[in-house]
Amino acid sequence: xxxxxxxxxxxxxxxxxxxxxxxxxxxxxxxxxxxxxxxxxxxxxxxxxxxxxxxxxxxxxxxxxxxxxxxxxxxxxxxxxxxxxxxxxxxxxxxxxxxxxxxxxxxxxxxxxxxxxxxxxxxxxxxxxxxxxxxxxxxxxxxxxxxxxxxxxxxxxxxxxxxxxxxxxxxxxxxxxxxxxxxxxxxxxxxxxxxxxxxxxxxxxxxxxxxxxxxxxxxxxxxxxxxxxxxxxxxxxxxxxxxxxxxxxxxxxxxxxxxxxxxxxxxxxxxxxxxxxxxxxxxxxxxx
Amino acid sequence: xxxxxxxxxxxxxxxxxxxxxxxxxxxxxxxxxxxxxxxxxxxxxxxxxxxxxxxxxxxxxxxxxxxxxxxxxxxxxxxxxxxxxxxxxxxxxxxxxxxxxxxxxxxxxxxxxxxxxxxxxxxxxxxxxxxxxxxxxxxxxxxxxxxxxxxxxxxxxxxxxxxxxxxxxxxxxxxxxxxxxxxxxxxxxxxxxxxxxxxxxxxxxxxxxxxxxxxxxxxxxxxxxxxxxxxxxxxxxxxxxxxxxxxxxxxxxxxxxxxxxxxxxxxxxxxxxxxxxxxxxxxxxxxxxxxxxxxxxxxxxxxxxxxxxxxxxxxxxxxxxxxxxxxxxxxxxxxxxxxxxxxxxxxxxxxxxxxxxxxxxxxxxxxxxxxxxxxxxxxxxxxxxxxxxxxxxxxxxxxxxxxxxxxxxxxxxxxxxxxxxxxxxxxxxxxxxxxxxxxxxxxxxxxxxxxxxxxxxxxxxxxxxxxxxxxxxxxxxxxxxxxxxxxxxxxxxxxxxxxxxxxxxxxxxxxxxxxxxxxxxxxxxxxxxxxx
Numbered sequence: 001x002x003x004x005x006x007x008x009x010x011x012x013x014x015x016x017x018x019x020x021x022x023x024x025x026x027x028x029x030x031x032x033x034x035x036x037x038x039x040x041x042x043x044x045x046x047x048x049x050x051x052x053x054x055x056x057x058x059x060x061x062x063x064x065x066x067x068x069x070x071x072x073x074x075x076x077x078x079x080x081x082x083x084x085x086x087x088x089x090x091x092x093x094x095x096x097x098x099x100x101x102x103x104x105x106x107x108x109x110x111x112x113x114x115x116x117x118x119x120x121x122x123x124x125x126x127x128x129x130x131x132x133x134x135x136x137x138x139x140x141x142x143x144x145x146x147x148x149x150x151x152x153x154x155x156x157x158x159x160x161x162x163x164x165x166x167x168x169x170x171x172x173x174x175x176x177x178x179x180x181x182x183x184x185x186x187x188x189x190x191x192x193x194x195x196x197x198x199x200x201x202x203x204x205x206x207x208x209x210x211x212x213x214x215x216x217x218x219x220x221x222x223x224x225x226x227x228x229x230x231x232x233x234x235x236x237x238x239x240x241x242x243x244x245x246x247x248x249x250x251x252x253x254x255x256x257x258x259x260x261x262x263x264x265x266x267x268x269x270x271x272x273x274x275x276x277x278x279x280x281x282x283x284x285x286x287x288x
Numbered sequence: 289x290x291x292x293x294x295x296x297x298x299x300x301x302x303x304x305x306x307x308x309x310x311x312x313x314x315x316x317x318x319x320x321x322x323x324x325x326x327x328x329x330x331x332x333x334x335x336x337x338x339x340x341x342x343x344x345x346x347x348x349x350x351x352x353x354x355x356x357x358x359x360x361x362x363x364x365x366x367x368x369x370x371x372x373x374x375x376x377x378x379x380x381x382x383x384x385x386x387x388x389x390x391x392x393x394x395x396x397x398x399x400x401x402x403x404x405x406x407x408x409x410x411x412x413x414x415x416x417x418x419x420x421x422x423x424x425x426x427x428x429x430x431x432x433x434x435x436x437x438x439x440x441x442x443x444x445x446x447x448x449x450x451x452x453x454x455x456x457x458x459x460x461x462x463x464x465x466x467x468x469x470x471x472x473x474x475x476x477x478x479x480x481x482x483x484x485x486x487x488x489x490x491x492x493x494x495x496x497x498x499x500x501x502x503x504x505x506x507x508x509x510x511x512x513x514x515x516x517x518x519x520x521x522x523x524x525x526x527x528x529x530x531x532x533x534x535x536x537x538x539x540x541x542x543x544x545x546x547x548x549x550x551x552x553x554x555x556x557x558x559x560x561x562x563x564x565x566x567x568x569x570x571x572x573x574x575x576x577x578x579x580x581x582x583x584x585x586x587x588x589x590x591x592x593x594x595x596x597x598x599x600x601x602x603x604x605x606x607x608x609x610x611x612x613x614x615x616x617x618x619x620x621x622x623x624x625x626x627x628x629x630x631x632x633x634x635x636x637x638x639x640x641x642x643x644x645x646x647x648x649x650x651x652x653x654x655x656x657x658x659x660x661x662x663x664x665x666x667x668x669x670x671x672x673x674x675x676x677x678x679x680x681x682x683x684x685x686x687x688x689x690x691x692x693x694x695x696x697x698x699x700x701x702x703x704x705x706x707x708x709x710x711x712x713x714x715x716x717x718x719x720x721x722x723x724x725x726x727x728x729x730x731x732x733x734x735x736x737x738x739x740x741x742x743x744x745x746x747x748x749x750x751x752x753x754x755x756x757x758x759x760x761x762x763x764x765x766x767x768x769x770x771x772x773x774x775x776x777x778x779x780x781x782x783x784x785x786x787x788x789x790x791x792x793x794x795x796x797x798x799x800x801x802x803x804x805x806x807x808x809x810x811x812x813x814x815x816x817x818x819x820x
Contacts, residue, residue, distance in 0.1 A: 189698070189802055189804050190698045209772035209820065210772035210773040212772070
């Protein structure tokens, strides 16, 4: 039997996870030395309250979970001999999966017959959300593990994600965006346009002046790279900027007609690296 | 009559005293009916910095005057004034005294040096007044005649400055820098006749006392920088033999007790500036030679704080540092957040001196330092500081307004070669339009006292009885609809709720533009509109 896993960094909430049968691994963040595990320490994510806290100057940190925690998550299915597929956020953005590798190696010595596979979404938050949902759809439709893995080989790189944030200090501190290191401080009104690269990293591809232009730049990217967008969800993620996200959605529909658009609150762990008032679009593309 | 060291210093002091009496008149020769770069104050502080000079020969004295003014120079007119005396200093180099012919030559050298100080000399300014005055005095038989003709020539030239500069004609004033120079020349002539105004106000009364934040040095602070200790010591006959006393005894002793020593003797007065950890010991020791006329001791940690230094950036060896000029808490914080290593307090009504820049350069200590003067009247001062500073490579980005400085800094990419960085920043600054709204402080053709005028550069664009209406009208005149970002810098006198409402109104008017409100807290300008 195939058991599927994902983590809270992919923006999937428990209700959606249950709908697909995903086991949700909680990725923590800390504020003032207090560590919070999403959907373990709270039931519903109050995005507005969380990002307001960031607006007030709080800079949360994120941390990797321990080997024991991974073992706890996977042990039962290893023991039962189920096939395991973990659709996770980008390996290139974290060292948490090195810890997981140790846990898996240990479990494999104990239960050598169990098959453990991964799909690296090469992204985090909205782009991972889109891929996790597509994988969920495939599993729901009865695709086998190998068929899903085959799909992922070509399709993961066809999910593109472009976004902007208001305040660079979160990215700067997290050090997870390349191309930003050369700019200084907080650039009020001048926003970097960032995308998820093929390598699964955040990469700044230039700056845009003014929010209206930044929003237009996102829509332009959909026009430039979009591929069969009508057949896939367009996911618009935001860090407590629902109105801007919806305006971007309207702009997309004005240009490409009615679409299947989903609006997603960026999870607090990923949001800790982006800061508030950011908006990004994930769409099916010819390439990232 | 020949010009010697003593007479030269007297001329400078006479010039300073004369300007001190009339500097408010010079300040009032504003092109704009708002508090402006106070030319009278700037020129006075500059020449005053030359009055503490010393030297046995004319050459030494003129050099010392030039050095003093160089460090004290404030504002464009101050910088030009300092170059005038630098030119004379160069011409007098090596001379014990100067005859009439040599004096004539020195004045010509002064004109040349002053013109060199500005990259694009504008006629109808202090430069014209100086040049035409010196031309009128050419070939004069003696110094008295020179001064008479020089002053008459400058007076005539000054009256014609509105014919050469439209802004002067519009405002109905003559050029303030030229007027200041004329005032100085008159004082010099009086001094030449032995008639020196005895009262010269101190620097302290010329500029408002800086606000010192005592919280920068708390109960737990550790004295890191020591005390900036300055005093005038009058040597006492009861303690030393004034005729034979060698002041180098004091100098050499002070050198063992501190650094940044500035020391000179003028007659029986010794002027000392020293940074020391133990001012008590310095003062006690110096009383062995005389008694104090004035003493000023300041904790340098507070001075450093006043300079808005960020301790995080005090490390040396940083590749690229940034020094910028701003006034207002909000703007200072904004610039710091953007990466400025030092924010020098200053702006339209308070132009920082060359010395302030040098201090900031020292504190930043980076290999290359980019300087954003953010005011037309501060660019020259920054350039002068850059010219004389040799511990770092200093690059002045000629930002004329706070808006230009802000947007240029936002475009800084530190990983490019320096030439490219400079080019990018200069281009970014040029791409910005800045407009400001201020309250009129006197009646003009365009505005009545108390009304709000909107202007950009030297153009008054609108005038309204209400402040928000003036901002709206200014935005329209500046074609705000064509910009991507409107940054609204809220001044110290603009209430927060009004600013917030104005931001909403502007956002509703200019839907395709992002309107950003920053509590700049700047004086003089109730609002600054930065369009980029």
